[in-house]
Amino acid sequence: MGKVINIQPVTRIEGHAKVAITLDDAGNVTDTKVHVQALRGFEKFCEGRPVEEMPRIVCHICGICPWAHHLASSKAADACLGVTPPPAAVKLRRLMQSIAYVSDKILHFYFLAAPDFVIGPDADYSVRNVVGIIQAAPDIARQVVKMRQQGAMMLEHFAGRAIHPTFSQAGGVSKPMTEKEREEMLPQANELLEFSKFSINFAKENVFPKYLDAIKSIGVIEVGYLGTVTDDGALDFYDGKLRLMKPDGTYDDFAYDQYVDYIGEWVEPWSYQKFPYAKKWGKLDMSLDHPVGVYRTNCLARINVADKMATPLAQAELEEFRAAFGRPAHFTLLYHYARLIELVQAAETAVQLLNDPEITSTDIRAAVTPKAGRGIGCVEAPRGTLIHDYTTDDNGLITNVNLIVGTTHNNAAINMSVNQAAKLFIKDGKYDQGILNKVEMAIRAYDP
Amino acid sequence: MPVNVVSEWLNACSGCEISILNTGEALLDLLPHLNFVHIPALVDHKYFGQTGDGTTLEIPEAVVGIVSGGVRNTEHEHVLKAVREKVKILIALGSCAGFGGIPAEANMWKNEDVMDKVFRHCVTTESSADPKDPNVPVWTPSCKALDEVVKVDITIPGCPPHPDWIADALTALLEGKTAWALPERSVCDTCPVIREKKSGGGPIKRGMTNLEFNAEEGLETMRCINEQGFFCMGPVTLAGCAGKTGVPRCVQARTPCRGCFGPIRKGARPMVDMMGALTSVGLDPKTLIDRRAIMNRYIGAHGFLTPLPARPVK
Numbered sequence: 001m002g003k004v005i006n007i008q009p010v011t012r013i014e015g016h017a018k019v020a021i022t023l024d025d026a027g028n029v030t031d032t033k034v035h036v037q038a039l040r041g042f043e044k045f046c047e048g049r050p051v052e053e054m055p056r057i058v059c060h061i062c063g064i065c066p067w068a069h070h071l072a073s074s075k076a077a078d079a080c081l082g083v084t085p086p087p088a089a090v091k092l093r094r095l096m097q098s099i100a101y102v103s104d105k106i107l108h109f110y111f112l113a114a115p116d117f118v119i120g121p122d123a124d125y126s127v128r129n130v131v132g133i134i135q136a137a138p139d140i141a142r143q144v145v146k147m148r149q150q151g152a153m154m155l156e157h158f159a160g161r162a163i164h165p166t167f168s169q170a171g172g173v174s175k176p177m178t179e180k181e182r183e184e185m186l187p188q189a190n191e192l193l194e195f196s197k198f199s200i201n202f203a204k205e206n207v208f209p210k211y212l213d214a215i216k217s218i219g220v221i222e223v224g225y226l227g228t229v230t231d232d233g234a235l236d237f238y239d240g241k242l243r244l245m246k247p248d249g250t251y252d253d254f255a256y257d258q259y260v261d262y263i264g265e266w267v268e269p270w271s272y273q274k275f276p277y278a279k280k281w282g283k284l285d286m287s288l289d290h291p292v293g294v295y296r297t298n299c300l301a302r303i304n305v306a307d308k309m310a311t312p313l314a315q316a317e318l319e320e321f322r323a324a325f326g327r328p329a330h331f332t333l334l335y336h337y338a339r340l341i342e343l344v345q346a347a348e349t350a351v352q353l354l355n356d357p358e359i360t361s362t363d364i365r366a367a368v369t370p371k372a373g374r375g376i377g378c379v380e381a382p383r384g385t386l387i388h389d390y391t392t393d394d395n396g397l398i399t400n401v402n403l404i405v406g407t408t409h410n411n412a413a414i415n416m417s418v419n420q421a422a423k424l425f426i427k428d429g430k431y432d433q434g435i436l437n438k439v440e441m442a443i444r445a446y447d448p
Numbered sequence: 449m450p451v452n453v454v455s456e457w458l459n460a461c462s463g464c465e466i467s468i469l470n471t472g473e474a475l476l477d478l479l480p481h482l483n484f485v486h487i488p489a490l491v492d493h494k495y496f497g498q499t500g501d502g503t504t505l506e507i508p509e510a511v512v513g514i515v516s517g518g519v520r521n522t523e524h525e526h527v528l529k530a531v532r533e534k535v536k537i538l539i540a541l542g543s544c545a546g547f548g549g550i551p552a553e554a555n556m557w558k559n560e561d562v563m564d565k566v567f568r569h570c571v572t573t574e575s576s577a578d579p580k581d582p583n584v585p586v587w588t589p590s591c592k593a594l595d596e597v598v599k600v601d602i603t604i605p606g607c608p609p610h611p612d613w614i615a616d617a618l619t620a621l622l623e624g625k626t627a628w629a630l631p632e633r634s635v636c637d638t639c640p641v642i643r644e645k646k647s648g649g650g651p652i653k654r655g656m657t658n659l660e661f662n663a664e665e666g667l668e669t670m671r672c673i674n675e676q677g678f679f680c681m682g683p684v685t686l687a688g689c690a691g692k693t694g695v696p697r698c699v700q701a702r703t704p705c706r707g708c709f710g711p712i713r714k715g716a717r718p719m720v721d722m723m724g725a726l727t728s729v730g731l732d733p734k735t736l737i738d739r740r741a742i743m744n745r746y747i748g749a750h751g752f753l754t755p756l757p758a759r760p761v762k
Contacts, residue, residue, distance in 0.1 A: 006500040011492040014462045018583055035583040037523060040459065041562035043570055045553040050737055052655040056706065057745075060550040063463020063608065107469065111490065125492035131479065142476060149472035160701030162470065163463045163608045164708070167701050169655065175702040176663050260572055267567055267576035272584055274573060362663070368656045389571065396654075397738070402571045433498040440492075 002030065005426075007436050010034075012112045012129070013448050014064050015407070019439065021422045027429020032419040034443065036273035036411070046401045051077045051392045052170045052368070058388065059164045061405060064107070066164045067100035067155075068381030068406070069388070071238065076388040077170035079375025081368045081396065088361035089172035094238045095353040096159055096167065097379065101237060101346035102192050103151035103162075104382045105339050108447045109199065110144045113336055116441050117207050121214070122434030140202075147195045154188050157181075172365030179360050186354040193347040200317060200340040208337060217424060219332035219417035219442030221288065222247045224278055224295030225304045226409060228380045229253075233307030235345065237380045243305040244278055244295065249328050251305060252280075256378045259387055263404065275412045276404055286412050288420055297384025297409040298446060299338035304328035311352070314345035332417050335445040370396025381406035383447055407448040417442040450480065451622060452510035455487035456531055458524040459551050459591065460517025464542040465489050467608035471615050478615060481622050485510055495527075507534045512621055518544040518551060518749060519592040523585035532598040537626060539617065540594045543607040547710045548749025550607070552591040553741060555753040559587050593749035602628050605686060607708035607746055612691030632713050635682035635689070635696045635705050640668040645728070647675045651735035652726070659702050667695055673704045674729050679736055681707035681743070683725035684718040708746050719743045719752075 007019040016038040022031040042061055049057060055073040059066035071093050078085060085093075111130045118136060119128045127135075134141040152162040158181055159167040167174050208215070225245040230236045244262055245251040254262060264279035277284040277293030285292035295301070304327060309315040318341055325334060353359055370392075377388045383406030391400040421442040425435045457465065469475065485508040486493045496502035505526065513535030519525055532538055543549040554562055568575045594600050604617050617628040636643075659678065661670040673680035682696065686709040689697045698705050711718050722743055723733040733739065744752045 006496060008495050008500060009488045011488045012490060020583060037585055038459065040551045041554045041566055044557055044562040044565040048738060049741060050654060057550065060461055063461035063466050125498060129491045145472060145476055149470055152470045160697040163466055166698050166703040174658055178663055263572055265573040267573065267579065269579050270581040270583060272579055365658050404572065436499060437492065
């Protein structure tokens with residue numbers, strides 16, 4: 001009789017999961033599972049709520065990417081009520097999302113992922129963490145903490161709340177930006193851009209080169225990708241069409257409201273988290289040798305599906321990345337690299353928007369009235385394509401909700417990457433905490 | 449000597465933890481005094497030993513335990529009790545831990561109705577039985593606040609709590625204090641808007657339009673949100689959301705308060721008090737849409753939200 005190795009809880013991720021690795025009598029891996037243990041039931045308890053309240057209810061799905069839920073929900077509410085927000089409202093929504101992206105990327109790279117690379121994957125757990133980073137590189141750590149907070153404070157000073165915002169509304173936003181606010185935020189956004197450039201250069205010089213072998217081995221799988229692009233194929237966080245790419249790089253583009261034709265969700269008895277899959281590709285199969293229907297989201301997926309980045313510095317980074325790793329790039333740990341390319345785009349976008357004269361327009365909300373409708377609102381959350389699908393009755397109350405959130409898309413892929421890493425590292429019953437941490441690194445790359 | 453700290457998150461969204469990080473450089477000054485011996489968000493300490501070979505859940509001894517999120521399943525109960533046993537002072541961090549938070553809105557339904565929706569009636573989901581596995585902890589009968597399961601010493605409310613109060617409470621504990629609480633004041637007590645104790649009457653307005661205000665001027669020139677005829681939970685909500693300085697943060701966004709800091713004092717009946725506050729400015733609480741859910745949005749534990757009996761078919 002073999003044994004089961006449990007990694008519980010999975011740490012330095014933003015959620016609750018347990019990994020179970022089953023070994024045969026010889027001590028080799030026969031099966032792995034990532035059990036997601038949390039379930040809250042937003043799809044049910046949003047029923048009956050007024051649609052205009054939804055953006056400030058569903059943001060609570062995630063305290064790390066509340067802006068993504070807030071904005072996807074606002075877009076779904078816009079669509080239910082059949083209204084188009086004024087251009088300045090859209091620009092303010094995009095600005096808030098870009099700043100939130102910057103804080104999010106800094107958090108993941110430096111606080112959650114970096115300990116594995118800077119302190120080392122096999123180091124003792126008591127130092128392999130952000131406190132260890134602070135001790136190892138106090139000056140950089142102070143700058144990281146300061147810059148991450150600066151993004152949060154920009155959101156808070158302008159929009160009242162950095163976490164669980166209330167700013168975006170059905171039909172627009174709650175307040176305009178004054179010229180004074182714009183003048184205060186612009187230099188702060190420029191500082192974030194400088195720090196973003198520092199971060200990607202730091203990683204390219206000091207981190208990634210040392211871990212090329214790990215990048216080429218840990219968690220590697222070849223599956224499809226999903227992300228949002230504009231009509232001319234540029235990566236966009238806020239709006240566009242969905243692009244679903246097969247592992248070979250061919251793809252289908254489709255509008256948000258066709259998502260049910262392309263995406264199905266499978267339920268396994270051993271996880272509360274569902275398994276979205278590309279249903280036109282066949283029945284979901286998570287086996288390592290011939291996966292079917294599995295696609296990934298989040299930064300690596302986005303930069304794979306996009307023809308180009310939307311901003312010049314990020315585009316230069318993408319070109320360098322593609323020259324080294326091709327398109328689509330499949331190595332799982334490249335998520336860390338892709339995350340920093342997106343960090344640059346987000347910071348550049350924030351600066352661009354703050355230089356746009358229209359951002360201070362006072363025309364920020366279209367008139368809305370309660371009515372029956374269905375609205376599908378999508379944005380790219382940091383962790384992937386976020387889909388909010390609402391139906392309202394004549395009084396504008398919610399009668400039906402479907403949600404597919406960023407990390408859920410990656411459920412099948414995360415299970416596969418863990419399976420791959422466990423089989424790669426655990427042989428003949430031999431394992432230690434360093435090996436188990438490398439298995440977890442396959443999860444952390446996805447920033448679930 | 450640094451103080452040992454255990455931190456856990458249960459039915460949580462991570463917003464409380466992000467708020468801790470938003471303490472910013474103040475956090476770096478506090479860190480040398482705190483020794484996080486268990487914090488799954490940041491440190492790889494495991495429940496059953498580092499290679500998972502243990503048989504009992506091991507939480508290290510600590511002076512302070514910080515727990516965010518409410519209790520939604522049997523594993524949350526298990527972890528919470530284990531933390532309580534090992535710490536001298538237990539802090540409930542945030543509104544989910546304190547009084548249920550948003551996830552406790554699920555308490556308006558029976559568990560089986562929630563599961564039925566999630567696993568059998570979502571448009572992209574292939575209808576399936578509820579997940580059932582030894583590694584998938586079963587739901588508790590309702591979504592609970594921590595003090596419905598164990599003794600809680602300090603509650604830092606808010607969704608999320610303001611970083612000022614997190615730093616303030618931890619500093620108080622480091623100074624040897626064992627209690628900490630926000631003063632019992634309402635959001636209105638800290639809100640600078642103009643109040644005339646009357647509204648224009650009529651049905652309570654939904655958030656389909658923006659408030660009336662001049663964006664070039666501060667809140668001191670804006671009329672009270674309830675008096676503008678919209679619904680704002682300020683009168684019955686504990687003050688402090690903007691930290692030690694600043695104005696209520698939702699009002700700062702020119703949006704109404706929804707009560708995320710919870711009741712002003714333990715044992716209050718916010719729904720009853722809020723109906724009184726609306727009436728006092730000439731608004732009819734019966735015209736508020738989705739009244740029960742909106743007035744109990746963050747406080748659905750402690751029995752405030754329960755399934756209603758099915759309505760008779762007309």
